[in-house]
Amino acid sequence: MEQQTLTEHKGAPTSYGIYVLIWLALMALTAITAVVAGINLAAFTLVIALIIALVKSSLVVNVFMHVKYEDKIFKIFVAIAGGVLSVIFLLTFADVYFRR
Amino acid sequence: MADIALPPQDIPVVEGSYLENTGKHKGLAAWLLSTDHKRIGIMYMIMLFSFFSVGVVLGILLRLEMISPGGKLFPPQVYNALFTLHGVIMIFLFVIPGIPVTLGNFFLPLQIGARDVAFPRLNLFSFYLYIIGAAVILTALFVNGLPDTGWTFYVPYSLRTTTGVTIAVFGVFIVGFSSILTGINFLTTIHRLRAPGMTWFKMPLFVWALYATSWVQIIATPVLAITLLLIVISRVFGVGIFNAAAGGDPVLYQHLFWIYSHPAVYIMILPPMGIVSEIIATFTRRTIFGYKAIAMSSLAIAFIGYLVWGHHMFVAGMSQQADMIFSFLTFLVAIPSGIKVFNWVASMYKGSIDPQPPFLFVMAFMVLFSIGGLSGLVLGSLATDVHLTATYFVVAHFHYIIFGGGVFIFFGALHYWLPKMFGRMYDKKIASWDLLVMFIGFNLLYFPMFIMGYEGMPRRYFTYLPQFETMQHISIVGSWILVAGLIVMFVNLIHGSIKGPRVGPNPWGGTTLEWKTASPPTHENFEEEPVVIHEPYYHEEALTR
Known part of the structure; x- marks a missing residue:
């Protein structure tokens, strides 16, 4: 490289x-x-x-933040961070939704 | 390895090493204002081990309180403040910044054949953010008294206590930004500054570990920052985010706190795992078995590590469904950890093992980390966790993982890379015997805690039932032995770095790029930009044997 x-x-x-x-x-x-x-x-x-x-x-x-105009690698970075955030939301709601 | 045979007096002194090259500043300013990643790494090291020493002294005092039941040494409030300060210093000022900011700063550019990190000034700025954050945390000592909440700052108590929680929490908030900036810097460095020929799968495994760690730092630390800020807002403005009476949710605090703080465990342990791979490859004269599996398992640990925070909250009032999901996910993280351990063992098989001190530290790590990891599975199981949560068992498990795993490898890495950093060697015989002393001290200190915790001794209590007295005493004696070992180790390393016999560029016969430049390295790291042809652990002499 x-x-x-x-x-x-x-x-x-x-x-x-x-x-x-x-x-x-x-x-x-x-x-x-x-x-x-x-x-x-x-x-x-x-x-x-x-x-x-x-x-x-x-x-x-x-x-x-201009990600729309950036290289693919930066879009992947943002997608990874967003994906992790989604999973965190999902798991937190798994507690709150079922809590009595 | 020809240079190993040279007598120390015949090894040429390196001209223009980073230790001599002061740039445009002189004296202390040449260090404090330097943007050289190596000098910044050394400055971090001095600060981190200063805080570590304070944390150790506090730990010794906490143990001494247990010399007899009834808390005769400190009153309960002081004991609470001391274990909080011990935790805050050790976690936020020592272990989390830990290896990345010290050895990562020093060796990441060297291992990828770069002159420096991508943003050298940002690197220095991160260092000063760390110093400012630490100063703010310590200010809490003098304003309103030390926080007495434990290092986790759990609500609702952290909202009610009149101690200096707001200031301490704000200090941790600032240190968090230092961590984020370091993560951004390393990530950019690894993506953009690798030497020609160094493809992703030719990177040393320490670099892979730092890469995974940087991702965790960038994604997880902001969650801690906003959580701590919410505590400040709640305390200062009375906003009821975590207050059930005001429509808030105290359990939400624990969710937010552990969403950061569990991945933070992997910030603490992934870099040591990378170093284990480096040391094993060097001292077995073999390439790493399952290189790609180890590299990918670092990323897998970093990712799965995000999904298991709920195992800290099994008895906090979470729903049972969430308990079961988090317990299942917790067991998943054992898979990539197991992949690493099995590959390390396979790497040693039929290797030409040279049991030098760094390798012996890895052996100690294997034992201690395995005990810590297996006891983690006990805590990850719902039924047993209910019995063991908030007992000494957790304290033992955590210290086996972080101290026995992470910090022992930090020490091992100092023994591995000190000759590179200073161009001098410590006394290897003392180092080996001293490791044995520390290993014995460590196990005497922490193993009785497994037993006491199993028998019901709660953590963070200033007193205990008489039935625990013998175990407490064994543990206290262990703490003295461990500290004696630590003192000898630091004296040996410091003496070696100043007065030790000089060594050449590659005293251990390592294969990664940092061993292909001078010891200590020059300001520019390499005289010529290196070109990478082979995979990182290519032992030529092993192939021709």
Whole structure:
């Protein structure tokens, strides 16, 4: 393997308009989370909150953190971390769901 | 290995070694402001072993409290504070940073043929974050008194106690960032700075172990950081995240804490496992049997290690379904650990074993780690854990794994790499006999705890029933023997690094890249960038024998 040098990250520039749109989407999703928390949806409250959190984090990771424009290896890194986090969530819920 | 035959006076002094090359700064500043990974590794080592010494003194005092029932040496509150400080120092300031920041810093670039880590300034910054975090933790000594919660800071007590939990927890939070940055640095270094020809499966197994460890550091440590921050928020602002009366969940704290702290056990043990592979390959003159299996088992341990945290909480009020899932997953982690041990033993088979001190440390590790690992299976079983949880049995198990496993190999690694770091050799005879003393002391200290724990002696109690007196005394005597051995070991190593006979580049006949450069290495590590052709444990003379 050749000795590699650390390079500036490459990729398509994101326009300020997109950043603002994403920011507005994040604010809207936060507001929806707060509203849903006040409605009694039983077990679905948590599911909806988690889905919204997933969408928000995907936007941040892909756009603000530029992972969308990065090499495959970085996407794999993020996927591994996300996968581990999912398993941690699952196992924690395995306790909370069955607890009496 | 020709240089082994040279008398010490004929071995040339290395010009421009990292010990002499001070860069643009002079004196102490040449160390404190150095971005050379080797100097940073040495600075970490000085700090870590300073904290280790404090932790050992506290451990001795904790044992002395047990000289007779009734807690005559310290009042209960002081005893609680002392075992908390012992745990916090040993876990967060010594064992977790441990091998990666010291020997990892020193040898990772050398083993992959790089000049330095990927981000040398970030490396120095990590060191200072560690120092700042440690200073903040120790500040808790003087503000509101030492925390008395144990090193786990369990709620609800950690929310109620008036001792300096907030400050100590914040200090651990800062140390965590040092750990994350080191992980990022190592991961980038391994991905980007390997020498030409060093493909993934030509990397030494210590590098594989550091790679797996770095992943754990990066993914798990933020969970601890946010958990500790939640304690601070709960204490300072009265937010009821972990308070059942306010709609919170105290068991959730234990989940969050162990989601980090169990993988942290693998931060502690994976690097030593990597070093075991290095030492075995060198002192048996053989390639490692099952190289790929050992490399992959490091990653498997790192991954499965994330899934077993619940075994710390079998009696904490978790659901029974979760108990069963976590117990099953706990047994799974024994598989990659077993793969390693069997491959190490197979590597020694028919090897030309040279029982030098580092190899003897590996032998001690095999015994102690096996006892620790097998007793872990007893604790991983639901039925027996209910009986043994929070007893001395757990204390014994943990110390066999972390001290007998991890720290003994840390010592073994110092004996292995000290000649490389300082270009000098310690007294090998003293080192070998001293290991025997430490081995005896260690087992006298901790094995009686298995028996006492099995018979119901709870941990963290300042007193005990008279029936445990004999076992307590054996354990106390063991602690004195172990400490005597530790003192001799450090004196021998320090004396050897300053006054010991000079050695050449490769005193043990090692095959990895660090043995192909000068002892001590130059500032740039290698005169020319090495090109890797063979797999890491290629013993030419063994093939021609």
